[in-house]
Amino acid sequence: MRLNSVEYALMNNPLRELLQRRFEARRLRRLGGPLNGGRVLEIGCGRGVGIEIILNDFGADTVHGFDLDPRMVRLAARRTARCGERVSVWLGDASAISAADASYDAVFDFGIVHHIPNWRRAVAEIGRVLKPGGRFYGEEVLEPFIVNPLIRSLLRHPLADRFDRNTFAAALRQSGLRQIQSEQLGRSFAWFTALKPA
Numbered sequence: 129m130r131l132n133s134v135e136y137a138l139m140n141n142p143l144r145e146l147l148q149r150r151f152e153a154r155r156l157r158r159l160g161g162p163l164n165g166g167r168v169l170e171i172g173c174g175r176g177v178g179i180e181i182i183l184n185d186f187g188a189d190t191v192h193g194f195d196l197d198p199r200m201v202r203l204a205a206r207r208t209a210r211c212g213e214r215v216s217v218w219l220g221d222a223s224a225i226s227a228a229d230a231s232y233d234a235v236f237d238f239g240i241v242h243h244i245p246n247w248r249r250a251v252a253e254i255g256r257v258l259k260p261g262g263r264f265y266g267e268e269v270l271e272p273f274i275v276n277p278l279i280r281s282l283l284r285h286p287l288a289d290r291f292d293r294n295t296f297a298a299a300l301r302q303s304g305l306r307q308i309q310s311e312q313l314g315r316s317f318a319w320f321t322a323l324k325p326a
């Protein structure tokens with residue numbers, strides 16, 4: 129589901145970039161460790177800050193990113209143009225990822241799966257495109273935040289069948305991922321890393 133105008137503005141500003149770099153990415157790196165090069169996918173890449181983080185802070189060789197919103201794809205492509213062949217960005221849907229089975233060493237989700245009506249399908253797709261030995265890094269927004277009346281009045285999310293930390297971890301396991309590390313902040317936000325067994 130595409131962002132409404134309020135969330136679009138919340139995602140595209142310098143404060144959000146600072147939070148993503150200094151807080152969210154560092155937490156994921158602490159939970160899942162750095163990458164040793166590799167071919168990495170970011171689902172719902174937004175304006176491309178995550179792609180830069182995955183290249184520069186996690187150490188990926190190449191990063192592919194896609195987003196459902198053509199405006200985001202344009203922003204991400206512009207932002208990462210200087211990375212040349214190390215980055216490619218396209219329009220796509222995380223519930224039907226246009227990539228071969230077992231084609232990525234890692235998949236990143238900076239807060240997008242909660243935007244997907246059939247989020248379980250997207251988690252299964254993440255499991256499908258990861259290589260054996262590949263890693264998932266995700267931060268997610270949990271049901272209590274999404275159903276909060278104030279948040280509902282400001283932001284647009286699918287409301288049926290949302291997840292808490294345990295439900296999301298169970299979906300990762302059902303998609304073939306193991307050794308799941310997770311942390312939660314209050315009732316609303318959680319970070320996950322997981323491994324697809326070799």
Ligand SMILES: C[S@@+](CC[C@H](N)C(=O)[O-])C[C@H]1O[C@@H](n2cnc3c(N)ncnc32)[C@H](O)[C@@H]1O
Nearest residue numbers: 129172173174195196197200221222238240243
């Ligand atoms: C909360 S924003 C996060 C954007 C970016 N990951 C960041 O951290 O700045 C969620 C993003 O997911 C995208 N999105 C929503 N549903 C999607 C889907 N089914 N497939 C791919 N991207 C999707 C939205 O267009 C939006 O860019």
